[in-house]
Amino acid sequence: MARRALMTLCIALSGAVLSGPARAEKAKPAAAVNKAEIARLKQVLESGSEADKLAALDELGKLGGANAAPAAGVVNELLARGASVAVLGRALALAGKLAQPASTAAVAPYARHRVSELRLAATRALSSTGGPDAVSALRAGLHGDDQASRGFAASGLATLKAKDAVPDLFAVLAKDVPEAAGAIGELCAPADCGKFVDQLGRLPFDLMQTGLAPILLRPETEVSEQFKLDLLERLRKLQTEEAHKFLETIRSSYPEKGNAWVKYGLDQAVGNKPVVPPPGAKGKAK
Amino acid sequence: MTTSTRVSLGLGLGLALGLAACGGGGGVAPSVFDPDWRSDAGESIARVEAKLRNAPRPPDTAVVVGVTGDGVVGAALPSGSAWHYAGPVDVMPSVAADGVVFVGGGGKVVALRGTSGQKLWSVDTGSLQLRGGADDGKLSVLSLGTPRASKSRLLVVDRSGRSVLDLSSSTELGRPAARAGIGFVPWGGQYVSAIELATGNELGRLLTRDLPTHALDLSGNLYFGQLSLVRLDQHIKYSESFQATRFTFKPRELPGNPVWLGNGLELPAVDRSARAKIRLFAAPESAGDKLTLASGSYAGSYFRAVYGFAGGDGHLLWADALTADVVGGGPAASGFVFCDEAGKVHLYDAEGGGAEGPNLGQKLAACTVGAGALRVTGEARGSLAAQIEQSFTRMDPDMASAEALLIKELGKLEDPAVTRILISLADEPRVPPAQRQSARTLLAKRKNGTEDMLKALERHYDFVTGAAPPPVGPLADALAGLRDSRAAAPLARHLNDPANSMDDVVRAAKALEVLATSAEQRELTTFFALYRATADDPALVSAVLSVGTALLRVGGPEGRATVERAVADPLTQPEVQRGLAAVVAPKPAPGKAPAPAASVADSKSPPPKKAREE
Numbered sequence: 001m002a003r004r005a006l007m008t009l010c011i012a013l014s015g016a017v018l019s020g021p022a023r024a025e026k027a028k029p030a031a032a033v034n035k036a037e038i039a040r041l042k043q044v045l046e047s048g049s050e051a052d053k054l055a056a057l058d059e060l061g062k063l064g065g066a067n068a069a070p071a072a073g074v075v076n077e078l079l080a081r082g083a084s085v086a087v088l089g090r091a092l093a094l095a096g097k098l099a100q101p102a103s104t105a106a107v108a109p110y111a112r113h114r115v116s117e118l119r120l121a122a123t124r125a126l127s128s129t130g131g132p133d134a135v136s137a138l139r140a141g142l143h144g145d146d147q148a149s150r151g152f153a154a155s156g157l158a159t160l161k162a163k164d165a166v167p168d169l170f171a172v173l174a175k176d177v178p179e180a181a182g183a184i185g186e187l188c189a190p191a192d193c194g195k196f197v198d199q200l201g202r203l204p205f206d207l208m209q210t211g212l213a214p215i216l217l218r219p220e221t222e223v224s225e226q227f228k229l230d231l232l233e234r235l236r237k238l239q240t241e242e243a244h245k246f247l248e249t250i251r252s253s254y255p256e257k258g259n260a261w262v263k264y265g266l267d268q269a270v271g272n273k274p275v276v277p278p279p280g281a282k283g284k285a286k
Numbered sequence: 287m288t289t290s291t292r293v294s295l296g297l298g299l300g301l302a303l304g305l306a307a308c309g310g311g312g313g314v315a316p317s318v319f320d321p322d323w324r325s326d327a328g329e330s331i332a333r334v335e336a337k338l339r340n341a342p343r344p345p346d347t348a349v350v351v352g353v354t355g356d357g358v359v360g361a362a363l364p365s366g367s368a369w370h371y372a373g374p375v376d377v378m379p380s381v382a383a384d385g386v387v388f389v390g391g392g393g394k395v396v397a398l399r400g401t402s403g404q405k406l407w408s409v410d411t412g413s414l415q416l417r418g419g420a421d422d423g424k425l426s427v428l429s430l431g432t433p434r435a436s437k438s439r440l441l442v443v444d445r446s447g448r449s450v451l452d453l454s455s456s457t458e459l460g461r462p463a464a465r466a467g468i469g470f471v472p473w474g475g476q477y478v479s480a481i482e483l484a485t486g487n488e489l490g491r492l493l494t495r496d497l498p499t500h501a502l503d504l505s506g507n508l509y510f511g512q513l514s515l516v517r518l519d520q521h522i523k524y525s526e527s528f529q530a531t532r533f534t535f536k537p538r539e540l541p542g543n544p545v546w547l548g549n550g551l552e553l554p555a556v557d558r559s560a561r562a563k564i565r566l567f568a569a570p571e572s573a574g575d576k577l578t579l580a581s582g583s584y585a586g587s588y589f590r591a592v593y594g595f596a597g598g599d600g601h602l603l604w605a606d607a608l609t610a611d612v613v614g615g616g617p618a619a620s621g622f623v624f625c626d627e628a629g630k631v632h633l634y635d636a637e638g639g640g641a642e643g644p645n646l647g648q649k650l651a652a653c654t655v656g657a658g659a660l661r662v663t664g665e666a667r668g669s670l671a672a673q674i675e676q677s678f679t680r681m682d683p684d685m686a687s688a689e690a691l692l693i694k695e696l697g698k699l700e701d702p703a704v705t706r707i708l709i710s711l712a713d714e715p716r717v718p719p720a721q722r723q724s725a726r727t728l729l730a731k732r733k734n735g736t737e738d739m740l741k742a743l744e745r746h747y748d749f750v751t752g753a754a755p756p757p758v759g760p761l762a763d764a765l766a767g768l769r770d771s772r773a774a775a776p777l778a779r780h781l782n783d784p785a786n787s788m789d790d791v792v793r794a795a796k797a798l799e800v801l802a803t804s805a806e807q808r809e810l811t812t813f814f815a816l817y818r819a820t821a822d823d824p825a826l827v828s829a830v831l832s833v834g835t836a837l838l839r840v841g842g843p844e845g846r847a848t849v850e851r852a853v854a855d856p857l858t859q860p861e862v863q864r865g866l867a868a869v870v871a872p873k874p875a876p877g878k879a880p881a882p883a884a885s886v887a888d889s890k891s892p893p894p895k896k897a898r899e900e
Contacts, residue, residue, distance in 0.1 A: 050857055082815035084857045109812045114784045115820055143748045145785040150749065171750040 033066045042074045050084055057090045061097060072100035079106040089121050096125030104129040108137040111153075116146065123149050127156030135162040142168050142177070151179040158183035166192050173199070178207050185211030186218070193223060197231055200238070209246045216250055216262065225261050232265040233275040244270070318481060318488045319455045319473055328523030330490035334468060334480040335522050337489075341466035343506065344423030346659030347385025349400030350623060350631050350643070352614070352650035353378070353556050358389055361644035362401040363623060363660050364633055368646045369403025371396070378554035381656030382421035382464070383503040388428065390416025395428055397421075397443070400656070407447030414439050415553050418461030420469065420503065425450065425483045427462045427469040433553055440471060442483045451486045460550040463501035463508050470508060470518075472498040472550060478510045492516075494525045496532070499550030504580075504658035505619050507572050509533065512547050515570055517577060533570040533577040538600030540566065541588045541687030556652050562613060563589045569617035569658065581636035585622040587612035590680055591688035592624050594638050602695035604638020605673045607680035616655030621662025625653040638673065639664030671701040678711065686718040693721055697728030705735020705764075709742045712757035730763035736770055743776035747785030755786050759793035766797035774801040778809035781833070782816070788825045795832035802836040810837050811848060818866075819857045831865040838869060846870070 037059075044056040057078075060071045075095050083091065092110055095103040107129055110122030123141055126134040138160070141153030154177055157165040166187050169180040181203075184196050193215055200208055215223055215231065235243050251266040265275040348363035357372040358379055374391030381387050385400035395416050397406040414430035417438070421427070428441040438459040442451035460472030468489060469481045478498050480490040492498070496511040509515040516522065516530040524530055535546060542564030568584035570577045579597035586593055592612060593605040608626045615624035621635040623643065627650050631643030641664040667673055674692045681689055693711065696704055711717050711725040732739070742756040758780045765773035777794045780786055786794070795813075802810060814833050821827045834852070837845035852858045853866045 047855070053857070080815055081851065081855075082817070082819050083855075084819050087857065088820070109782065109816060112782055112784050113816055113820070114788075114826070118820070119784070143750050145747050145749060168750070175749065 033070055034063060035070070037063070038067065038070050038074060041071075042077070045074060045078045046081075050087060053078075053083065053087045054090055057087070057094050061094050068098045069100055069102070072098040072103045076103050076106035079103075079110065085115055085118060088118055092118065092121035092125045096121075096128040099128040099130070101129055101131040101134075104131045104134045104137070108133060111137050111141055111149065112144070116148070119146055119149050120152060123152040123156060127152075127159040130160050135160055135165060138162070139165050139168050142172050142180075147176070150177045154179035154183045158186040161187065163187050163189065170195070173207075174203060178210060181207050181209075181211035182214060183211075185214035188215070188223075190224070190227065193227065197234065200234060205238075205240065205242045205246075209242075212246070213250060217254070217258075220259055220262075225259055228259075228262050229265045229275050232262075232269040236269040236272060236275060239272075244272075318453055318479060318486060319457055319459075319471075321457065321474055323477075323491060325493050325526060326491070328493070328525060331478075331480060331492040331518075331525070332490075332520075332523035334490035335518050335520065338465055338468065338518070339520075343465060344384040344421075346383050346505065347400060348618065348623075348655075348657040348660035349381050349385045349387060350625060350646070350653060350655050350657075351379045351381060351387050351389075351400065352625055352629065352646050352648070352653040354648045354650060358387070358398075359629070359646040359648050359650075360387060360398070360400055360403060361631070361646060363618075363631070363655075363657050364641065364643060364662060366401060366644055368644055370648070371398055371403050371405070375556065377415050377417075378556055378652060379654050380416060380419040380461070380554075381654050382419060382426070383656065383658055384421050384423055385656065386419070386421040386426060388416055388419035388426070390430075395419070395430075395441075397426055406445060407443060409441065409443055409447060409449060411439075411441070417459065417553055418500075418550065420462045420464035420501070422464040422466055422468075422483070425464065425467065425469075427464045427471070427483065429459045429462045429471065431458060431551075431553055438473075440469070440481070442469065451481075451483060453481075453486055458551040460499040461501060463503045465503065465508060470501040470510065472501055472510060475499075492522065492525055494530070495528070500547050502658075504569055505572070506659070507570075509570060512550060515577075517570070517572065521575075531575065531577055535568050535570075535579065535584070537566060537568070537584055537586075538595060540586050541591075541691055544586055558651050560589075562652055563587060563611045565612065565615060567615055567617045567622055569619070571619065580617055581620050581622070583636060585615075585617070585624075585634070587615060587624060588688040589685050590626075590682075591677060591685055591692070592622075592632070592634070593688075593691070594622065594634065594636075601698070602670065602692070604634065604667070604670060605677050605692055605695075606632075606634070606638070606640065606667070607677035607685075608632060609680060613650050614653030614655065616657050618657040618660035618662050621660070621664065623655045623657050623660070623662070625650060625655070627651075633662045633664060635662045635664035637664075637666070638670075639666050641665065669701055669703065671696065671699050671703045671707055675703075675707045675710075678707075678714070678717070681716075683716060683718050686721060689717060689721045690724060693724045693728065697724075697731070700734070702735040702738075705729065705732045706738040708732065709738060709757060709761070712760065713754045715754075726757050726760045729757055730760035731767075732764045733768065736765065736768060736772075739765055740770075740772055740776065743773060743780065746780070746783055755780075755783070755790070758786050758790035762790075762793040762797035766800055769800065771801050771803060774798060774803055774806050777801065778806040778813075781809060781813045781829075788823065788829075792825045792829045792832075795829035795836075798836045799832050799839070802840050804840045804842070807837070807841050807845060810841070811845070814848060814852070818852045818862050819855070819859055821859045821862055824861075827859060827861045827865070830859075830862050831869075834862075834866050835869055 041056045041060050044052050063071050075091050078091050095107050107122050107125045110118050113119050126137050138153040138156045141149050169184045173180045216228055247269045251270050268275045351358050351360040353375050359368055359370045361368045376391040379387055379389045387398040387400045389396045394408050395411050396408045411430050417429040417431045419428050426443045430439040436458045438455045440453040444450050457473055463470045467483050469483050470478050472478045478492040479488050482489050494516050496514045498510040499512045502509040508518040514534040516525050516532050519531050521530045544564045544566035546566050565587045569580040571580035582597050583594045583603055589611045590607045594603040596603055610626040610628040612624050613627045624632045629646040629648045629650050633641040633643045674696050708725045708729040712722055739761045745756045747755040762777055777798055780794050810833050817830045821830050834849050849866055
């Protein structure tokens, strides 16, 4: 669990520091829809051998821009008909890559397939295809009996900014789904963030830190400066080595142009000094 | 022992001869317990029976006595106050019909009044231990013995504690009875000697082939035997030819194989092992010339479980589970008495209605019940199904044998509530797997309780709430058997729930062959798409073929097209493909060939194997 939690923290940090939540590959500059090629590939996917179908899926994946929607349509039809595990696995990956909301209905049933490999592929794809049905399917995935799927579902809900799913994420948080912590950290409204932070000392720190990192790195329009400063003071007061290491990690990865008071708070906390700005000092550091 | 009339075997010979010479009733053998005695064809025991026929006897008193760490506790039944006697206890206390309690230990036997614990007397017994005691209201008869030796002694004590008779024997003596100055002592595996207690004279001897090791005084009647009993009545003369009034008791097989009376020649050690918690209780009841089973039933215990069975066919009449293990009990004239190791006494009437007995207030190692004339009146405890359900809440996994029995009996009941109970037992983690499987098997055969079945099917596995999946397969079997199409929708949803076992999915698919409607087409099509080419398990192949069959029946042209496409697709799993091809093939013209199998899943699929959980 600790290892999973650490990986989740790294992912959370990289996601927050870079350019926001991971998204599906953006379409390349628009190109005309290649109807003939798509029709040909559709024919192969309907009646070809397994090798032919795998090749056809690869070719569909190379079609970008305006071809993404019709290509996704062909993939959706394949998923609705069914195929071998190998073909379905590649089709689900492609559906995720094409990131078309219209694919969600075709992908979602595979999130409950009895073959684990397909369940996971579908759950990953749903976080790219998006839409309300994807959120519903991922929330259902949190309630399912597959641990790996629950983890992917939690991460996917964060990716889809599914703020309504926060209660579900809290429900699985203490049940060995460390990814839920990261998702809560990315999605929580102020009250939920407070509720999450209150778990400090109750849940293992390596689990908590995966949610604390995004809270500290989210814009102040979502999580207030004061909340972050209070959180930093709470972390400092823990006086544990793991909390100190976490603070150092956050300080080193905190954006140069980030909030000055949060940076100040990080410095104070790392230096084991009270994170309390002197009276009237608020705003000066900016 | 203040004074005594010591009569050794040798002396007994002289006394018997003397009494015979004086015409004092006629001894039957040159000495008491003489194995060389020649049968008198029942004459002597018939004389004894005639003499006792209208003899006075003290009133019966029902008593329970428990063995504690420092002595015994007891109370009158059904609701007396508990009393306590501190002293050594080497063997199980013995309770006479009139409520006198004999406690043996530390080289002594102490007699107590069972209603109050008042000490009546105490006698030294040396190295001999109490095998059993009896009382006629004036004199007490003690059968004494030693472990692993046949040496025995019969002691008769009056109310002042004076020993009035002391007979030694080189053979083992059984558990005695006493009536109007005559003691009945089983011995030698075939004899019961009727001994005049004041003199030691053997007035009569019963020869019976019923292995007499016990003499029992129950509701005013005397019985002798072990595996079966003969009654002392006007037919006793014919005992040798098996024409005495006889009581034979053959219980059904019960968990732990408890025995009824056991060998009365053995010393009744205080058994602290598990065996003492697995017991069987029954008593004869006189009904004119015939003997029947008292209460019409017999009862058993298995740790905390207690249950009653009909005397005729042995079916379960009532059941309960106590809060602590049973450590003893006994039959009443009507009903049964159990005591648990926490010191509580539990009474059940003949129908299993419950009544609270005395609380002995101390932890018990064992207990003895003398309740041959007690008629218990209890309060009804609901239906048998409800009693079994309640019992399961108090049972531990180590009571699996009793649970197996109760589940089996549950399945025989027509009560619709049984369905709900079987559903809950089928996925109850506290119930051992084998018993859960039994519950599933019985559930599949239910013919009522459909509302509970449908309600159960609404439940799905939920990681967050901890809800387990219902027993989908058995419910599917039962609802398909009942042709209840309301089950189609929930069963179709279960098809696509990977938390269900493969066995459950196969049986849900099979049920949908007959139950599905067009409203389930979407779920059927989804399942078909997901598995028609990925089925890597014979059971899953079978499920896909069932769903294909259902699609052909309810899916209209679209459903047929889906199945036909699958037949044509080289990626369709080969066995699925062959099975579907058979079912979509045009039917032969009428009269040309026999109709194909009703279900392709029936004809083509291999038997389901154990569910594979990814």
